[in-house]
Amino acid sequence: MGAGDTLRHSLWIAWKDLLDLWRNRMAMVMLILMPLFMMVMVGYIFPTESALENADVGLANEDDGPLGIAFAQNLTYVSEESGLMSLKDSSGFDDIKQRIRDGELAGGVIIPSNFSSNLESGTQAVVEIVSDQSNPQISLLLQGILTEVIEQMGTWRAIANVSVQLGVNSSEALAIVKPYTVETRGIVPGNPSYFDFVAPGIMAMTVMMSVMTGLPHAISYEKEFGTLDGMMVAPIGRLSIILGKTIAQTSRGLIQGLIVLGLAVAIFGVTIQGNLFLLLFLLILGVFSFVGLGILITSVARDEQTATMAMMTLMFPMMFLSGVFFPIQQMPVFMQYIAWSLPLTYATSALRKVMILGADVQSISTELIILITFGIVLLAVAVPIFKKAMKK
Amino acid sequence: MEEAIVTQNLTKKFKDLVAVDHVNIDVKRGGIFGLLGPNGAGKTTLIRMLCTLLAPTEGTAKVAGYDIIKQDGKVREHIGLVSEKMIMYDRLTAVENLKLFGKLYNLPKDTLEKRTYKLLKLVHMEKWAKSQIGTYSTGMKQRINIIRALLSVPDVLFMDEPTLGLDPQSTTEIREFIKRINIENETSIILTTHMMVEADMLCDRVGIIDRGKIVALDTPRSLKRIIGGEDVASVDIEIPNLTNEMLEALRDQPTIVSVVRENETHLLIRAKGEDAFDDIIDTIRSRNGRIAFVKSLEPSLEDVFLHITGREMRAEVSSKVKSFQGGGRHGPPALSRRVR
Ligand SMILES: Nc1ncnc2c1ncn2[C@@H]1O[C@H](COP(=O)(O)OP(=O)(O)O)[C@@H](O)[C@H]1O
Ligand SMILES: [Mg+2]
Numbered sequence: 001m002g003a004g005d006t007l008r009h010s011l012w013i014a015w016k017d018l019l020d021l022w023r024n025r026m027a028m029v030m031l032i033l034m035p036l037f038m039m040v041m042v043g044y045i046f047p048t049e050s051a052l053e054n055a056d057v058g059l060a061n062e063d064d065g066p067l068g069i070a071f072a073q074n075l076t077y078v079s080e081e082s083g084l085m086s087l088k089d090s091s092g093f094d095d096i097k098q099r100i101r102d103g104e105l106a107g108g109v110i111i112p113s114n115f116s117s118n119l120e121s122g123t124q125a126v127v128e129i130v131s132d133q134s135n136p137q138i139s140l141l142l143q144g145i146l147t148e149v150i151e152q153m154g155t156w157r158a159i160a161n162v163s164v165q166l167g168v169n170s171s172e173a174l175a176i177v178k179p180y181t182v183e184t185r186g187i188v189p190g191n192p193s194y195f196d197f198v199a200p201g202i203m204a205m206t207v208m209m210s211v212m213t214g215l216p217h218a219i220s221y222e223k224e225f226g227t228l229d230g231m232m233v234a235p236i237g238r239l240s241i242i243l244g245k246t247i248a249q250t251s252r253g254l255i256q257g258l259i260v261l262g263l264a265v266a267i268f269g270v271t272i273q274g275n276l277f278l279l280l281f282l283l284i285l286g287v288f289s290f291v292g293l294g295i296l297i298t299s300v301a302r303d304e305q306t307a308t309m310a311m312m313t314l315m316f317p318m319m320f321l322s323g324v325f326f327p328i329q330q331m332p333v334f335m336q337y338i339a340w341s342l343p344l345t346y347a348t349s350a351l352r353k354v355m356i357l358g359a360d361v362q363s364i365s366t367e368l369i370i371l372i373t374f375g376i377v378l379l380a381v382a383v384p385i386f387k388k389a390m391k392k
Numbered sequence: 393m394e395e396a397i398v399t400q401n402l403t404k405k406f407k408d409l410v411a412v413d414h415v416n417i418d419v420k421r422g423g424i425f426g427l428l429g430p431n432g433a434g435k436t437t438l439i440r441m442l443c444t445l446l447a448p449t450e451g452t453a454k455v456a457g458y459d460i461i462k463q464d465g466k467v468r469e470h471i472g473l474v475s476e477k478m479i480m481y482d483r484l485t486a487v488e489n490l491k492l493f494g495k496l497y498n499l500p501k502d503t504l505e506k507r508t509y510k511l512l513k514l515v516h517m518e519k520w521a522k523s524q525i526g527t528y529s530t531g532m533k534q535r536i537n538i539i540r541a542l543l544s545v546p547d548v549l550f551m552d553e554p555t556l557g558l559d560p561q562s563t564t565e566i567r568e569f570i571k572r573i574n575i576e577n578e579t580s581i582i583l584t585t586h587m588m589v590e591a592d593m594l595c596d597r598v599g600i601i602d603r604g605k606i607v608a609l610d611t612p613r614s615l616k617r618i619i620g621g622e623d624v625a626s627v628d629i630e631i632p633n634l635t636n637e638m639l640e641a642l643r644d645q646p647t648i649v650s651v652v653r654e655n656e657t658h659l660l661i662r663a664k665g666e667d668a669f670d671d672i673i674d675t676i677r678s679r680n681g682r683i684a685f686v687k688s689l690e691p692s693l694e695d696v697f698l699h700i701t702g703r704e705m706r707a708e709v710s711s712k713v714k715s716f717q718g719g720g721r722h723g724p725p726a727l728s729r730r731v732r
Contacts, residue, residue: 232444233445
């Protein structure tokens, strides 16, 4: 049996699977809905700054002096302009505490009674931020925003003081007060967003999840149903069966991956810097890198249900450990070791480089080599086990 | 090469269960060989080993002259399988199903088309050629399932319970079809069945398999002679006003070997000796029994199975008969399940 025969047989098997899928209306609907849900989910559940739009924040001014009132007015002005917060009058810490508990407020700001006197006497004045520990995400964002606003106000005040005392203009005063500042510059044009970061990973994940759950299903189902015998008893290579099934599942996965990509570009404004074909090639290589795992699980699992369950159990940690949602560098060291042993990690990383940074084949050669190695090793283990298991 | 199949101590164990136990059979070319046995006897397991779908635990076999272990690829080129579960895809049409398998057997395009058309015509399914299999009845599906296995014109055709679950008309047609392909294509056929009539009708040789072992192997005629020699007569009799008392009286007749109550009014009686028929009729008439129907039965393979294994083949009959277990009659304990 030559390579030509093996490929031809596998293409016919893939043709059958895809024709079957095409005529299965329910499966087609799910095929389109899955990546849609995935994108919408990832696009909207993650906290972004817009999540803090008009958060209710209590403001308690305990200071009677003019500076306290001026500060409060400034804060109100800034929050109204930015639309980030909506300030509510409050009587003090206890009131804010109660209203955070009641869910009325997301946090609070307290101007202490000695605010004006401290400032006037040349001592540093303190502004207190009350945070809601039960909601660390919001509380963190709130702290960040408040800190920035308050610091900004402090800077303005310092500039005013400096320019009056030294008789310089405000930009000279700024250079004295804040001699350093930071400006960010990316290596490709545009501002990076969280979405640019996750989109390649989501795409890799969708394609791989589709294939990894689809493959054990496709094989085990036919085995249970008895139709696999038709292929097993035909004079074709066992590899044709594996290959045919993989081609069909990969096509299915790629359709889903492309839906993800389309949505990312159309709705979430992700831009593709690299070559689209390189992108597709990487997705296919990603599938190849652990198709062996799917075959292995199919071989050892007794029935379809067990196979699907086993695959799901493996997929889940992979999803979170392979740097799809957060950078691997943020993980504890031992988790990083696990992450670097997963093929999805390399696929995601390479895809990200191509998609966001416009990398070419050379810059991702390490990832390519690792993915190919993963694929060959896993298949070399899986195929003989598959052959044996099918004859049990 | 004369034999279509030769097995050597072919054995399959599933953990502790010996599903097929040192089977030695040989099947001549061009014949129809029947593998007959109750559910769970090991028929399917044996067929699957011969088709290279299952690895034997022990022993081996030659199919179409090739070893099923060492030359499994060669074996596959020469066999066709009609398995217990239909090998077809519901969302594909008959033509598409046949096309897929034709391609897997490397049939050239025009050969494939010609054969597809010819086979569809042979089973009267041309009209349905372009309909999805999912819309078919079971009988129609089985026709396609069978011609699918014939597409490659196999030397040896395996058929695992080819008429199981079919309506009577399809059953008859498929049995005739099996005979026809055996004659026209000179295809050697191995079929399994748990129906005695089927083996009786179709096969020139029958192997009776029970608990993984071949317990008898011969022509249906010779097999029937095993018990026919004892001068046993079987009678199928219908008594509309059948009573339990009548049943007991029949069982007490010394000439009567066994009485099986098939249903409310129907009895299957086996009896020995010259006076057997007289005894049966007299016993019934003397108790005012009306005889609506009588048929003398040739000893069937069913009787052969019972004779050899001491057990009834059809599980559902024995459970029906159980409720009539009345007086303590003679006979081996294994028989009592059915005969009482
Ligand atoms: N894959 C398997 N694993 C375990 N036991 C099996 C398997 N296949 C069949 N058996 C058992 O082997 C015996 C023979 O089964 P089978 O060959 O299907 O019988 P038949 O076809 O004559 O009804 C049965 O007891 C069945 O439960
Ligand atoms: Mg069976």
